[in-house]
Amino acid sequence: MTITKNVDHNTLRITLEGRLDTNTAPQLEAELKSSTGGISELIFDFSGLDYISSAGLRVLLAAQKTMNKQGKMTILHVNETIMEVFEITGFVDILTIA
Amino acid sequence: MAGTAAYRKSTDHPDRLQQDEAFLRKAFHASLLPCILSILSQNINILADGILVGQRIGTDGLSAISLCVPVYLVLCVIGSFLVSGTAIQASKAIGRQQSEKSQEMYQTAVWSCIAASLVVTATGFFLSRPLTALLCSDPAIRPLVWEYTSITLIGALPKILIYVPFWFLRMDGRAKMVARMMLVMGVGNIVLDLLFLYPLDLGIGGAAWASVISTAIACAMGFFCLCGRDSGFRLGRRCITSLQDWKNIAADGSPSALNNIFQTLRLLAVNTLLMEAGGSQLVAAFTAVNCISAFSLSIVDGVPQAASAMLGIYSGERDNGSAALLIRREWRTGIWCCGAFAAVVILCADGIAFVYGLPLSLRFAMVCLSAGMFPALGCTILSGYYNVSGHVRWANTIILCRVFLASAVSLYAALALDLSPWWFLVLSELITLLLWYAATTIYHRHHPERTRYLLMDRSLEEAGQVVNFSVSGDTEQICQASQKIADFCRENQMNPRQVMRISLAIEEVMTMIVQENPGTAVRFDVRVFSLQEALGIRIRYDGKAYNPFDQRKPHDEQYLGIQLIADMMETIVYQRTFGVNTVQLLL
Numbered sequence: 001m002t003i004t005k006n007v008d009h010n011t012l013r014i015t016l017e018g019r020l021d022t023n024t025a026p027q028l029e030a031e032l033k034s035s036t037g038g039i040s041e042l043i044f045d046f047s048g049l050d051y052i053s054s055a056g057l058r059v060l061l062a063a064q065k066t067m068n069k070q071g072k073m074t075i076l077h078v079n080e081t082i083m084e085v086f087e088i089t090g091f092v093d094i095l096t097i098a
Numbered sequence: 099m100a101g102t103a104a105y106r107k108s109t110d111h112p113d114r115l116q117q118d119e120a121f122l123r124k125a126f127h128a129s130l131l132p133c134i135l136s137i138l139s140q141n142i143n144i145l146a147d148g149i150l151v152g153q154r155i156g157t158d159g160l161s162a163i164s165l166c167v168p169v170y171l172v173l174c175v176i177g178s179f180l181v182s183g184t185a186i187q188a189s190k191a192i193g194r195q196q197s198e199k200s201q202e203m204y205q206t207a208v209w210s211c212i213a214a215s216l217v218v219t220a221t222g223f224f225l226s227r228p229l230t231a232l233l234c235s236d237p238a239i240r241p242l243v244w245e246y247t248s249i250t251l252i253g254a255l256p257k258i259l260i261y262v263p264f265w266f267l268r269m270d271g272r273a274k275m276v277a278r279m280m281l282v283m284g285v286g287n288i289v290l291d292l293l294f295l296y297p298l299d300l301g302i303g304g305a306a307w308a309s310v311i312s313t314a315i316a317c318a319m320g321f322f323c324l325c326g327r328d329s330g331f332r333l334g335r336r337c338i339t340s341l342q343d344w345k346n347i348a349a350d351g352s353p354s355a356l357n358n359i360f361q362t363l364r365l366l367a368v369n370t371l372l373m374e375a376g377g378s379q380l381v382a383a384f385t386a387v388n389c390i391s392a393f394s395l396s397i398v399d400g401v402p403q404a405a406s407a408m409l410g411i412y413s414g415e416r417d418n419g420s421a422a423l424l425i426r427r428e429w430r431t432g433i434w435c436c437g438a439f440a441a442v443v444i445l446c447a448d449g450i451a452f453v454y455g456l457p458l459s460l461r462f463a464m465v466c467l468s469a470g471m472f473p474a475l476g477c478t479i480l481s482g483y484y485n486v487s488g489h490v491r492w493a494n495t496i497i498l499c500r501v502f503l504a505s506a507v508s509l510y511a512a513l514a515l516d517l518s519p520w521w522f523l524v525l526s527e528l529i530t531l532l533l534w535y536a537a538t539t540i541y542h543r544h545h546p547e548r549t550r551y552l553l554m555d556r557s558l559e560e561a562g563q564v565v566n567f568s569v570s571g572d573t574e575q576i577c578q579a580s581q582k583i584a585d586f587c588r589e590n591q592m593n594p595r596q597v598m599r600i601s602l603a604i605e606e607v608m609t610m611i612v613q614e615n616p617g618t619a620v621r622f623d624v625r626v627f628s629l630q631e632a633l634g635i636r637i638r639y640d641g642k643a644y645n646p647f648d649q650r651k652p653h654d655e656q657y658l659g660i661q662l663i664a665d666m667m668e669t670i671v672y673q674r675t676f677g678v679n680t681v682q683l684l685l
Binding site: 024058 | 574576577581595597598601602606609658659661662665666
């Protein structure tokens with residue numbers, strides 16, 4: 001999975017490409033831990049993301065809980081198959097998806 | 099070494115998913131030793147029984163037991179016919195995810211054995227005098243024959259019923275329990291023989307009761323296990339009634355029954371030919387050779403027996419890749435076992451002759467017997483596979499040829515050509531394999547859609563509708579497999595939703611199973627299929643008995659992935675058979 005970070009003032013934009021699975025989720029988790037300090041807006045761009053599993057969902061959930069205290073989190077350009085995962089798991093009600 | 103890959107183009111694309119034999123090798127080897135020990139303990143029991151009766155009662159007692167063999171044979175034929183037929187049908191039903199049908203087959207096995215034993219006992223009692231007269235023409239030992247036969251017929255129920263735990267416990271993955279059962283039967287028979295023949299001095303009747311009681315105890319042990327909480331089989335009152343089902347049972351049970359019948363015919367034919375050629379000395383030598391040959395069956399028959407439950411399930415699933423890998427493994431393991439056995443019997447040939455009090459050397463006989471084990475193993479592996487895969491006529495023909503026809507013909511030819519008679523031990527097996535080779539050549543010309551030797555229908559694999567692959571219990575390997583399967587899915591015109599579901603199922607289910615087996619190197623065999631009537635995935639795994647969908651808690655984060663899969667799938671079926679777990683998910 002490729003993670004591209006872009007920081008603009010207090011906004012952190014993370015673009016993911018590839019698969020967010022059990023293998024790659026720790027990589028994203030580590031990036032978030034090191035990058036979300038002092039950030040008031042976190043944006044995920046899923047335009048290049050093909051696949052997400054429960055390991056990835058847990059990382060998103062943890063990020064959402066953190067950003068609930070600091071500001072807000074948004075997920076952009078979610079494809080149909082990943083949207084279905086969000087719907088089935090109820091994450092569509094927890095996350096802000098644009 | 100990588101096994102057969104059912105996924106086409108695997109040789110062109112080394113990064114494609116492939117199946118290896120690591121998983122099924124482990125399951126096969128777990129079953130192998132108990133199967134070998136079961137047959138060995140049975141033969142040791144027969145040997146010890148003969149020695150004790152001969153020592154205590156004398157040649158009259160031994161003759162009486164020998165004359166009663168046809169009665170014992172009838173019980174073996176009935177038991178093996180009914181139970182092997184129902185057991186093979188049950189394993190195929192498991193492979194087709196028809197668990198209720200497999201339960202019905204188990205219950206049919208039990209009730210049909212009970213009914214058959216009651217009929218045999220009643221008929222035998224009613225006709226005991228004429229039966230004894232038929233078995234024994236010598237009035238001096240006829241009372242002994244009558245006594246032994248009557249008690250054997252009273253004990254028909256355990257002698258027939260014991261086949262049920264023998265087959266179904268192995269299918270349940272408890273081959274070790276079968277070995278313990280056979281050990282109890284063997285040791286129990288010897289202990290009771292000593293008790294009944296010596297302190298209680300019950301004569302030939304005591305020997306018969308020892309056999310019946312020890313079999314009954316072993317049978318009870320087996321059923322206690324089969325009726326336990328952990329058993330995959332449930333006792334009930336159902337019995338199949340469909341004529342087609344009974345025809346299938348008869349077909350699947352026929353090779354086992356015919357094997358018993360042809361073994362006896364072979365014995366009669368060989369004894370007759372050897373008596374004519376070399377008199378009682380040659381027949382006596384054959385008695386010793388035949389005894390060692392019976393021990394060799396622990397490998398020649400034990401190897402295919404260890405694989406039979408798995409092959410039945412693979413056959414029901416039309417999983418040709420796994421079946422082919424398993425057959426190759428049977429052969430590779432079997433030849434090592436044959437080699438070890440051959441080394442021992444050849445080295446001990448002189449000792450065997452000495453123990454039997456034979457004046458002639460048995461070395462050449464043992465060399466022939468040992469050399470014959472290798473083609474014999476090939477024949478039994480083939481007939482075992484053909485039996486469970488629906489090619490019953492092929493199985494029966496191989497059995498008829500190697501056990502009786504080729505044996506009698508090659509012995510006759512050896513004697514006629516003034517060669518050593520022991521050549522028949524090798525030639526009968528080689529002739530059978532040659533005839534099989536010729537027959538499959540002709541068959542393949544008329545049925546090119548079938549594979550050359552195993553006659554498999556690979557239409558699903560050729561059409562790319564199924565793929566088999568193996569995955570080790572390692573997160574990286576699991577995620578890679580989850581990614582790679584997407585290629586197969588797209589080639590089978592699955593839509594993106596379906597591709598995602600299959601990929602997710604592989605990752606979520608396997609990851610959960612690995613987490614539940616900490617410190618254990620779990621292995622997975624996976625089959626993904628895209629058929630007209632079904633689209634899904636079958637995951638088979640070792641490790642402890644565990645159904646990942648059984649204990650999920652809906653709001654627990656740990657089970658998020660499993661809950662996701664449960665919500666995505668149309669049907670989820672879990673089974674535990676031959677000691678391994680299987681989860682099948684249908685979209």
